Amino acid sequence: MFDKIELSYEYDDLEPYIDAETVNIHYNKHLQGYVNNLNKILKGYDNLTKGKTLEQILLNVGSFPQEIRQNIINQGGGVINHNLYFYILSPKPKLKPEGSLLYEINNTFGNIENLKIQLTNLTISQFGSGYGFLVKDMNGKLSIHKTLNQNSPISDGLTPILCIDVWEHAYYLKYKNLRADYVKNIWNVIDWGKIENLYENYII
Ligand SMILES: [Fe+2]
Secondary structure, three states, X not given: OOOOOOOOOOHHHHOOOOOHHHHHHHXXXXXXHHHXXXXXXXXXXXHHHOOOOHHHHHHOHHHOOHHHHHHHHHHHHHHHHHHHHHHHEXXXXXXXXXXXXXXXXXXXXXXXXXXXXXXXXHHHOOOOOEEEEEEEOOOOOEEEEXXXXXXXXXXXXXXXXXXXXXXXXXXXXXXXXXXXXHHHHHHXXXXXXXXXXXXXXXXX
């Protein structure tokens, strides 16, 4: 059985950038829905899921019957993408990365501001529902990606370490159609300390 992460903040702690009602509904209704659906789909497949992480399941979705693979990608992605999204947010974020992550950001993007601009623009440009990601490959090299629906970079063997949800449910109550304002504002509550931790320790 897979579950949603525990929030390390209250629903209203991310205000004014993300409103309390959005965090509450997003976490308790949307994310919980993906958790429930995923566990329902995987019921009866203990032989394929026992001792496996959700990352391993997404990486090896081909080991499941063909008729449930897309559903695992959709619901499993819904769980893992949201868990990452809620993990990296914080009301008291570290606003600048340090150490090996900063070194690699400077190497790849020139500086942190360039990375933020590029990822903001890429994420805003996602047509329809999806996500923007900062990912690392198996050598620690960074790149930015956008994905459609609940697709995760994990399916391509890449480790996501920063995730921006641009499904309308992530921002519509407060920002209405102004997706760009939401994405620009979310940097105020993205915690680079948590992303450093993922860069150094998260292996899919
Ligand atoms: Fe979402």
